[in-house]
Amino acid sequence: MLHVKTPDEALDIIRSAFAPLDRPPEAVPLSAALGRVLARDVTAESWVPDFRRSTVDGYALRAADTFGCSDALPAQLLLAGEVRMGEGAGLSLEPGQCAAVPTGGEVPPGADAVQMLELCEDYGDGTVGILKSVAPGHNMIFRGDDVKPGDRVLPAGRRLEPQDIGALAALGVTDVPVLPRLRVGVISTGDELVPPEDAPAAGQIRDVNGPLVCTLLEQAGALPRFYGIVPDREDQLKQTVERALAECDAVILSGGSSVGEKDAACRVMSALGEVLFHGIAMKPGKPTLLGRTPAGKAMVGLPGHPVAALFVTHLFVRALLARLEGRELRRRQVTARLTEGVSANHGRAQYNGALLREGPQGLEALPIRGKSGLITALAGADGYFCIPRDCEGLPAGAQVLVNIFIAD
Amino acid sequence: MLHVKTPDEALDIIRSAFAPLDRPPEAVPLSAALGRVLARDVTAESWVPDFRRSTVDGYALRAADTFGCSDALPAQLLLAGEVRMGEGAGLSLEPGQCAAVPTGGEVPPGADAVQMLELCEDYGDGTVGILKSVAPGHNMIFRGDDVKPGDRVLPAGRRLEPQDIGALAALGVTDVPVLPRLRVGVISTGDELVPPEDAPAAGQIRDVNGPLVCTLLEQAGALPRFYGIVPDREDQLKQTVERALAECDAVILSGGSSVGEKDAACRVMSALGEVLFHGIAMKPGKPTLLGRTPAGKAMVGLPGHPVAALFVTHLFVRALLARLEGRELRRRQVTARLTEGVSANHGRAQYNGALLREGPQGLEALPIRGKSGLITALAGADGYFCIPRDCEGLPAGAQVLVNIFIAD
Numbered sequence: 145m146l147h148v149k150t151p152d153e154a155l156d157i158i159r160s161a162f163a164p165l166d167r168p169p170e171a172v173p174l175s176a177a178l179g180r181v182l183a184r185d186v187t188a189e190s191w192v193p194d195f196r197r198s199t200v201d202g203y204a205l206r207a208a209d210t211f212g213c214s215d216a217l218p219a220q221l222l223l224a225g226e227v228r229m230g231e232g233a234g235l236s237l238e239p240g241q242c243a244a245v246p247t248g249g250e251v252p253p254g255a256d257a258v259q260m261l262e263l264c265e266d267y268g269d270g271t272v273g274i275l276k277s278v279a280p281g282h283n284m285i286f287r288g289d290d291v292k293p294g295d296r297v298l299p300a301g302r303r304l305e306p307q308d309i310g311a312l313a314a315l316g317v318t319d320v321p322v323l324p325r326l327r328v329g330v331i332s333t334g335d336e337l338v339p340p341e342d343a344p345a346a347g348q349i350r351d352v353n354g355p356l357v358c359t360l361l362e363q364a365g366a367l368p369r370f371y372g373i374v375p376d377r378e379d380q381l382k383q384t385v386e387r388a389l390a391e392c393d394a395v396i397l398s399g400g401s402s403v404g405e406k407d408a409a410c411r412v413m414s415a416l417g418e419v420l421f422h423g424i425a426m427k428p429g430k431p432t433l434l435g436r437t438p439a440g441k442a443m444v445g446l447p448g449h450p451v452a453a454l455f456v457t458h459l460f461v462r463a464l465l466a467r468l469e470g471r472e473l474r475r476r477q478v479t480a481r482l483t484e485g486v487s488a489n490h491g492r493a494q495y496n497g498a499l500l501r502e503g504p505q506g507l508e509a510l511p512i513r514g515k516s517g518l519i520t521a522l523a524g525a526d527g528y529f530c531i532p533r534d535c536e537g538l539p540a541g542a543q544v545l546v547n548i549f550i551a552d
Numbered sequence: 553m554l555h556v557k558t559p560d561e562a563l564d565i566i567r568s569a570f571a572p573l574d575r576p577p578e579a580v581p582l583s584a585a586l587g588r589v590l591a592r593d594v595t596a597e598s599w600v601p602d603f604r605r606s607t608v609d610g611y612a613l614r615a616a617d618t619f620g621c622s623d624a625l626p627a628q629l630l631l632a633g634e635v636r637m638g639e640g641a642g643l644s645l646e647p648g649q650c651a652a653v654p655t656g657g658e659v660p661p662g663a664d665a666v667q668m669l670e671l672c673e674d675y676g677d678g679t680v681g682i683l684k685s686v687a688p689g690h691n692m693i694f695r696g697d698d699v700k701p702g703d704r705v706l707p708a709g710r711r712l713e714p715q716d717i718g719a720l721a722a723l724g725v726t727d728v729p730v731l732p733r734l735r736v737g738v739i740s741t742g743d744e745l746v747p748p749e750d751a752p753a754a755g756q757i758r759d760v761n762g763p764l765v766c767t768l769l770e771q772a773g774a775l776p777r778f779y780g781i782v783p784d785r786e787d788q789l790k791q792t793v794e795r796a797l798a799e800c801d802a803v804i805l806s807g808g809s810s811v812g813e814k815d816a817a818c819r820v821m822s823a824l825g826e827v828l829f830h831g832i833a834m835k836p837g838k839p840t841l842l843g844r845t846p847a848g849k850a851m852v853g854l855p856g857h858p859v860a861a862l863f864v865t866h867l868f869v870r871a872l873l874a875r876l877e878g879r880e881l882r883r884r885q886v887t888a889r890l891t892e893g894v895s896a897n898h899g900r901a902q903y904n905g906a907l908l909r910e911g912p913q914g915l916e917a918l919p920i921r922g923k924s925g926l927i928t929a930l931a932g933a934d935g936y937f938c939i940p941r942d943c944e945g946l947p948a949g950a951q952v953l954v955n956i957f958i959a960d
Contacts, residue, residue, distance in 0.1 A: 174748065174763045178770055192928065193757055229784065230743035232754030248744055248856065250755045290926040297928050305957050306771055310764035310858050311931035313748040314757075335638035336656055340582065340721040346640030347658045349601055349722075355582045356718035362586055363714055376637065448656065450718050474908075474934070476956070477915075478886050500882075507885075518698040520600065520705050523719035526882070548884065549713050 148423035148430070150533070151459065151493055158463050161420050161436055164470030165326075165393060171319040174312060177304050179365050180322035181469050186298040188291035192314050195232075196251040197285045203264050203272055204255035204284075205242040210277040218265065218273030227252060242272055251284050258283035290314065301471035303365060323469055326366040329388030329395040330357050332373045333381060333409065334448060339373065352450040352519050353398035360457045361396075364465050378408045385412055385443065393468060394442040396461065398453055399431065409433055409445040417443065424460075425492040425533060428452035432460070442468070450519035455495045455528060458547065477545045478527075480509035487537035493530050498546050500526040509546050525549065556831035556838070558941070559867065559901050566871050569828050569844055572878030573734075573801060579727040582720060585712050587773050588730035589877050594706040596699040600722050603640075604659040605693045611672050611680055612663035612692075613650040618685040626673065626681030635660060650680050659692050666691035698722065709879035711773060731877055734774040737796030737803040738765050740781045741789060741817065742856060747781065760858040760927050761806035768865045769804075772873050786816045793820055793851065801876060802850040804869065806861055807839065817841055817853040825851065832868075833900040833941060836860035840868070850876070858927035863903045863936060866955065885953045886935075888917035895945035901938050906954050908934040917954050933957065 149157065169183030198204065205221055213219035221242040225235045227249040235243060237254030245251060245258060257278045265273040291297060297311055298304075304312075304320070312320060337351040338344050351373055358368035369392060374384050381397075388395040397409050413419050413435035420434045429452040433445030442464055446453040466473040480500055488494040497512035509529060512521050527548035531538055538544065557565065577591030606612065613629055621627035629650040633643045635657040643651060645662030653659060653666060665686045673681040699705060705719055706712075712720075712728070720728060745759040746752050759781050766776035777800060782792050789805075796803040807817050821827050821843035828842045837860040841853030850872055854861040874881040888908055896902040905920035917937060920929050935956035939946055946952065 175766065178767050188928070194752060195755065197757075228743075228755075230745070230755050248742070248757070285926075291928045295928075298931050302932060306764055306767040307862055307927065307930045307933055307957060309767040310760045310862065310927045313760045313763040314858070314927050316748055316751065316758055318749040334656070335636070337638070340724055341726040343724065344602060347603060347636075347638050349605075349656070350724055352718045352721045355721040356714055358583065359586050359714040359717040450722070454715055454718065476884075476886075478884075479914075506887075518693075519715065519718045519722050520596070520699045520703075522715045523706050524710060525715055549715060 147421075148425050149421045150425050154421060154424050154432075154434070154460055155463055157420050157434065158460060158467055161434075162440070162442060162464065162467050165468050167324055169321045170324055172322055174309055174318055174320060177309055177312070177320040177322060178306065180304050180320070180325075181365065181471055182298055182300050182302045182304060183321040183323050184300045185296050186312065186315065186317055188293055188295045188297055188315055190293055190316070191288040192290040193285060194287060196287055198245045198247060198249050198251055198258045198283060199285055200258055200260040200283045201247050202245060202258045202260040202283060203242040203274070204237065204245045204251045204258050205274065205278075206237065206239055206255060207257040207278050207280040207282065209240060210257075210259065210274045213274050213277050215275050218275050219277075220267075220271050220273055223266070223270050223272050242274070256280045301469065303471060326394065326465055326468055327369060327392040328361050328366045328465070329369050329371055329392040330354060330361070330398065331371045331381070331384055331388060331395065332398045333376060334373070334399070335376045337373045353446065353448065353453045356450055356454060356519070357396055357398055357446065357457055360454070360461070361465075364462050366465055376408060378411060381408055382412045382415060385416060389416065389437060389441055389443070394444070394464065396444045396446060397433075398446045399433075399448045413443050413445065417441075424456070426455070427492045427494045429456045429495065430492070432456050434460075451497070451522055454519070454522065458528075458549070476548045478507055478548060479543055480507040480546050481505065482538055482540055482542045482544055483508050483510045485537060485539045485542075486511045486531060488531040489536055491533055493533045495528050495530050497522045497525040497528045498544075499524070500546060500548075509544055555829075556833050557829045558833050562829060562832050562840075562842070562868055563871055565828050565842065566868060566875055569842075570848070570850060570872065570875050573876050575732055577729045578732055580730055582717055582726055582728060585717055585720070585728040585730060586714065588712050588728070588733075589773065589879055590706055590708050590710045590712060591729040591731050592708045593704050594720065594723065594725055596701055596703045596705055596723055598701055598724070599696040600698040601693060602695060604695055606653045606655055606657050606659055606666045606691060607693055608666055608668040608691045609655050610653060610666045610668040610691065611650040611682070612645065612653045612659045612666050613682065613686075614645065614647055614663060615665040615686050615688040615690065617648060618665075618667065618682045621682050621685050623683050626683050627685075628675075628679050628681055631674070631678055631680050650682070664688045709877065711879060734802065734873055734876055735777060735800040736769050736774045736873070737777050737779055737800040738762060738769070738806065739779045739789070739792055739796060739803065740806045741784060742781070742807070743784045745781045761854065761856065761861045764858055764862060764927070765804055765806055765854065765865055768862070768869070769873075772870050774873055784816060786819055789816055790820045790823060793824060797824065797845060797849055797851070802852070802872065804852045804854060805841075806854045807841075807856045821851050821853065825849075832864070834863070835900045835902045837864045837903065838900065840864050842868075859905070859930055862927070862930065866936075866957070884956045886915055886956060887951055888915040888954050889913065890946055890948055890950045890952055891916050891918045893945060893947045893950075894919045894939060896939040897944055899941055901941045903936050903938050905930045905933040905936045906952075907932070908954060908956075917952055
């Protein structure tokens with residue numbers, strides 16, 4: 145007997161029933177690596193920087209030569225030369241000497257600090273006056289300050305963001321080893337559905353979940369493949385799911401929501417594998433199915449209501465994809481204050497869309513009103529929050545954690 | 553005389569000096585609309601749904617016929633027929649009648665409510681017992697409950713997210729009117745720079761800002777175009793900037809940071825237009841330049857230090873792109889508690905990278921230590937926070953607002 149699971153139980157089942165897929169990595173150039181998932185740890189193979197660099201425009205020198213100097217009594221150093229950008233220092237300093245060095249230029253051997261230009265005076269006679277003392281190591285970056293060979297810079301499973309691309313560039317990792325994108329089949333079911341480009345006839349509606357789920361998958365870094373709208377016939381549905389399973393890493397049925405359809409999705413999953421749960425104690429989103437084929441592929445049955453499909457995909461399908469890629473899903477939540485009370489009395493976790501705006505006392509969440517299934521009510525929404533199952537509602541002013549609708 | 557601006561002043565200048573670009577919109581299919589910016593308001597042209605729908609599997613009926621009924625004394629109604637999914641109701645109800653209706657099916661004319669299957673009993677003799685009364689309007693969605701013709705569903709300037717794509721599908725807007733992507737030229741300058749795929753020789757480092765800035769622009773929805781690494785020669789830089797300005801909507805110079813380079817970027821901008829500010833009172837990030845050509849195109853000079861370039865791009869270049877697209881940049885900030893104190897004594901707003909993690913008392917921000925320019929220190933970072941200019945630092949446990957590194 146399959147019980148309805150709580151949202152936390154559903155996440156636990158996703159984690160325990162599926163393992164990261166074992167797939168050969170592929171290499172992509174830096175310009176195509178944004179949003180991809182690292183296939184292995186990236187470890188530095190060289191020193192960054194590979195030489196000691198000045199962080200200011202100034203004079204490289206021996207710090208000890210400046211101790212005790214002042215505006216009134218400058219330390220007078222011999223100008224031994226000038227370091228040029230992009231070239232080795234080409235000289236080394238003796239006690240009593242200094243060398244002009246630009247920001248980012250090499251600090252010559254013999255020097256152990258840099259004094260900034262504004263605190264020095266070039267006397268024009270081959271000597272420079274230092275008007276303020278510096279401590280050793282001041283105004284410079286040491287070899288390997290950024291990374292040393294062997295340092296792990298990025299872990300396997302990281303979904304790459306711009307600053308990671310910058311780090312890879314610094315290390316010279318220009319063929320980035322990433323996981324292949326997950327291929328996820330999407331099937332819309334329901335006799336009442338017509339493609340969005342068609343005008344619905346009597347009793348018909350446009351298919352919202354197909355484009356919605358495909359876009360959510362794309363945002364999560366997967367490659368969605370849409371198998372079209374399948375009528376409520378079990379044999380036809382089974383055939384389409386089988387084809388999608390053969391071609392994809394996971395399959396998502398976006399269910400119609402009539403009894404017949406719900407049963408059909410469940411029977412198809414049972415025929416092709418094992419149903420792991422049938423129902424999540426949440427509103428909207430209850431009629432959610434999770435299944436697994438003997439080969440370990442995931443089958444998800446989403447509710448037909450678009451808002452329910454949106455919440456369930458955001459909460460559970462993304463977690464499933466992260467699991468299949470062996471990465472942690474990062475929480476993107478902000479704390480905000482409810483502008484109005486929201487009632488709940490369902491004995492299930494209730495999810496509610498929200499707009500976010502800056503108020504006088506910080507971030508505010510405006511709950512979006514509307515019946516389940518009204519996707520346009522969520523157009524423009526920033527995220528959603530949860531009212532716990534044992535809670536009768538939340539008053540205006542209550543703090544809520546808003547899950548924001550963004551790529552993780 | 554150009555003064556150094558505070559971060560807020562810099563944002564004000566961006567907003568006042570630039571206006572949304574006037575460009576003809578383009579139409580893209582739903583499958584290519586994620587992350588694009590709506591070129592005009594999207595207004596519903598039809599009713600969604602276009603008919604009254606049941607939200608449960610059950611019996612459509614007249615609510616008044618059920619008043620006072622109970623388990624013990626069911627209301628007995630005549631079964632007038634069955635509504636099928638995807639078809640019009642095909643019947644209309646008289647008093648004392650009911651019709652079987654699936655979730656999402658049409659509620660027939662004459663009915664004003666639906667009772668769910670579980671609270672009904674089919675006697676098998678052409679009549680159905682209703683075990684609990686329902687109020688008019690119960691368990692159904694009315695025509696236009698989602699939208700009515702003329703309702704504005706999405707505003708011009710919205711950067712489209714999955715739930716918006718769902719709403720567009722519901723409305724049948726499958727040729728989505730979006731702004732062309734902003735074309736932004738990126739130029740790296742510095743004699744010390746080699747492309748990331750090359751091994752640096754003495755005094756050289758790899759160009760980090762080129763890939764970093766291009767990726768940040770891509771994440772912000774723009775089309776970056778990289779013009780390569782230009783040595784510190786003003787004539788050559790000017791030539792490259794001119795070419796980029798001719799081909800792009802805006803140009804970003806990612807400066808080397810020696811005095812000569814800084815001057816060169818500033819002189820090139822002055823020669824090609826007006827320098828709007830030279831320096832932002834922030835650390836890192838001070839040597840930032842903003843300019844405008846007579847034709848109104850933006851020129852940005854970023855600091856050479858990658859971490860500074862990252863913060864400045866995230867804070868100001870994204871704001872500039874949003875301005876050019878006529879949209880509001882949404883704040884993506886989370887409140888977190890500092891795990892360690894961070895010192896500051898610079899008289900400028902200080903920005904510091906952070907990792908986020910869940911702690912026993914909520915979200916925690918681990919400040920990332922390291923000198924400016926160490927991009928690998930930010931690999932894996934979740935975002936950054938600001939220590940205000942008049943603040944000597946923040947103690948462990950202080951609440952900080954962390955800007956998170958994500959597409960807006």
